Amino acid sequence: MLRSFGWQDIEALARGALWTLALCAISGVLGTLLGGVIGLAATSPSRIARWVATALVTFVRGIPLLIIVFFAYFGIPLLFPDLSLSAFATAVIALTVFASVYLAEIFRGSINAVPRGQWEAADALGLGYVKKLRYVVLPQAMRIVVPPAIGFLIALIKDSSLVTVIGFVELTHAGTITSNLTANPILTYSVVAAFYFVICYGVSRLGRWYEQRSPTDKAAVDPEEKPSALQLEGV
Amino acid sequence: MTFFYGDLLPFAGQLLSALWTSVYITVIAMVVGSAFAVLLYLGKSGGSPWLSRLCSAYIEVFRNTPLLVQLYLIYFGLPVVGINLNPIWAGIVALTLNNAAYTAEIYRAGFESVPPGIVEAGQALGMRRGTLFRHVIFMPATRNVFPALTNQFILLFLASSIASIIGLPELMNSILNINNHTYRTFEILSVGGLLYFVVAGLFALGSRIAESRLFGWGVKRHA
Numbered sequence: 383m384l385r386s387f388g389w390q391d392i393e394a395l396a397r398g399a400l401w402t403l404a405l406c407a408i409s410g411v412l413g414t415l416l417g418g419v420i421g422l423a424a425t426s427p428s429r430i431a432r433w434v435a436t437a438l439v440t441f442v443r444g445i446p447l448l449i450i451v452f453f454a455y456f457g458i459p460l461l462f463p464d465l466s467l468s469a470f471a472t473a474v475i476a477l478t479v480f481a482s483v484y485l486a487e488i489f490r491g492s493i494n495a496v497p498r499g500q501w502e503a504a505d506a507l508g509l510g511y512v513k514k515l516r517y518v519v520l521p522q523a524m525r526i527v528v529p530p531a532i533g534f535l536i537a538l539i540k541d542s543s544l545v546t547v548i549g550f551v552e553l554t555h556a557g558t559i560t561s562n563l564t565a566n567p568i569l570t571y572s573v574v575a576a577f578y579f580v581i582c583y584g585v586s587r588l589g590r591w592y593e594q595r596s597p598t599d600k601a602a603v604d605p606e607e608k609p610s611a612l613q614l615e616g617v
Numbered sequence: 618m619t620f621f622y623g624d625l626l627p628f629a630g631q632l633l634s635a636l637w638t639s640v641y642i643t644v645i646a647m648v649v650g651s652a653f654a655v656l657l658y659l660g661k662s663g664g665s666p667w668l669s670r671l672c673s674a675y676i677e678v679f680r681n682t683p684l685l686v687q688l689y690l691i692y693f694g695l696p697v698v699g700i701n702l703n704p705i706w707a708g709i710v711a712l713t714l715n716n717a718a719y720t721a722e723i724y725r726a727g728f729e730s731v732p733p734g735i736v737e738a739g740q741a742l743g744m745r746r747g748t749l750f751r752h753v754i755f756m757p758a759t760r761n762v763f764p765a766l767t768n769q770f771i772l773l774f775l776a777s778s779i780a781s782i783i784g785l786p787e788l789m790n791s792i793l794n795i796n797n798h799t800y801r802t803f804e805i806l807s808v809g810g811l812l813y814f815v816v817a818g819l820f821a822l823g824s825r826i827a828e829s830r831l832f833g834w835g836v837k838r839h840a
Contacts, residue, residue: 444771444814446778448789449806456802536681543683547782554685567693575682575690582681 387564392573398556399577401470405552406539409474413481413538414531420482421489427511435486442483447544451476455548469550477542484534492526493519532589536582543578553577624799625808628791635791636812642709642787643774650716650773651766655755657721658728672721679718684779687711692783708780708787716773723765727758760832767824771817778813788812 423435442450454476458467467475496519504514543554551559557574561567625632661672679687691714692707702710731754739753759766781789792809796802 441814444775444817445810446775446789446813448778448781449792449810449813452793452802453806453810456796457806460803540681540683543685544779546685554683554689557686557689561689561693566697568690568697571686571690571694575678575686578682578686579678583677586681 384565385563387560387566387569391560391564391570394560395553395556395570395573395577398551398553398574399581401551401556402539402542402553403581405470405473405477405545405550406535406542409477409481409542410535410538412474412478413485416478416482417485418489420486421493422515424486424490425493435490439483439486439490442479443487447476447480447541448547450480451544451548454479469545469548472548473542473545473550473552476545477538480541481534481538484537485531488527488530488534489523491530492523495526496522529589529593532585532592536585539582539585540578620804621801622804622808624801625795625804628795628798632788632791632795632808632812635786635788636816638705638785639774639777639787639789640816642705642712642780642785643770643777645709646712646716646777647720647770647773650713651720651724653713653717654720654724657717658724661721661725662728676718676721679715680722684711684715684776685782687715688779688783704780704783704785707783708777708785712773712777712780715776716769719769720766723762723769724758726765727762728754730761731757756832763824763828763832767821767828770824771820774817774820775813 420435420439423431424439426432426435451473454472458465458472458475500518500522501514504518509518542552545552546555546558549555553574557570561570564570657672657676660668661676663669688707688711691702691711692704695702695707735753735757736749739749744753777787778789780787781793784790788809792805795805799805
């Protein structure tokens, strides 16, 4: 039954947009945790851990997200026949794997961007590996992580449209349903695109605001920065 | 479960010809998209405020919406206004338009990295505008962003798999087809993933060789 595009369709698309946001929020958080672990492994003193992490990141970054999505969709039921996952859970798993390797690369780059002198200073203070990371390296690396991580988050929101192929009704899939119901693909997909645009543009503005808000962040990792006389005398 | 890759052997030819389709649509989208990207950058940084706004809007819209939605608009939307594209052309057009927006931003960084001094030097030598642009601005700009262009090319190659959703017979589409014929899901997905990975690696290698051939002149800025 065909009908014309109306408010109820915008409502349906808005619901899809919320699912897209939920999907990206959950897989973004899980991907950050997993990516953090892989990123730490890629910068760890252990050669084996470094090798495994680097191989994993290099391989998964070299295959398309669609392959990962289909692997999750077809592969998990083959490996674990008793497990019945919802389309949402499958989508979260696929996007988490995808996000974790890209974020791991961002973490690795940021940890390596912390000046060598900081590591050596921590060594000189006799800090162990965990304390060195916890108190010296990671607080500085986290500030470098934020801009590229926000850039990746925007890519993740756009790429999450691919889980439409496994039938999860997020924004793009809601668009397909609406387009079939109203036979108005131009209007429907333009509205879908507008939703994505608002979300992604909003996130990128947020990122820019964050960078401008904290001008001292650059100085924090600047090896040229000299401590002020006040700091030297005060401590 | 057991793995058996033998069932895939009869499909090797199909897989390779599909891989070739993936490669050539990526190359077309990269070449045409880059030319379009340079025009977009010139329009954006040029004197006309309306053209500049139009080019900025194009870049922002294409960079902030998913490729899949752009593909849907071209493949399902355009026939409504009387433009019927087959999946191959729809895929190439979508990838080209999308790639142009990203590449325009890469070229912006490239053009901004060209020191004004050498442009002034070229003017002082009495170069024509075309010569000046080509030899003094365009080539050094391309050299400076060549690694970023390579990266974009590889991402575009991986993104070309998205065109399988509208039925473009490229590698991903062929993988799903073979899956339907053999039910060897794990095997075909792993072989397909490996193919993408290996070809992406070859592109990276080829780019490094091309870089030293094309841009071996002068002093390297990035050692």
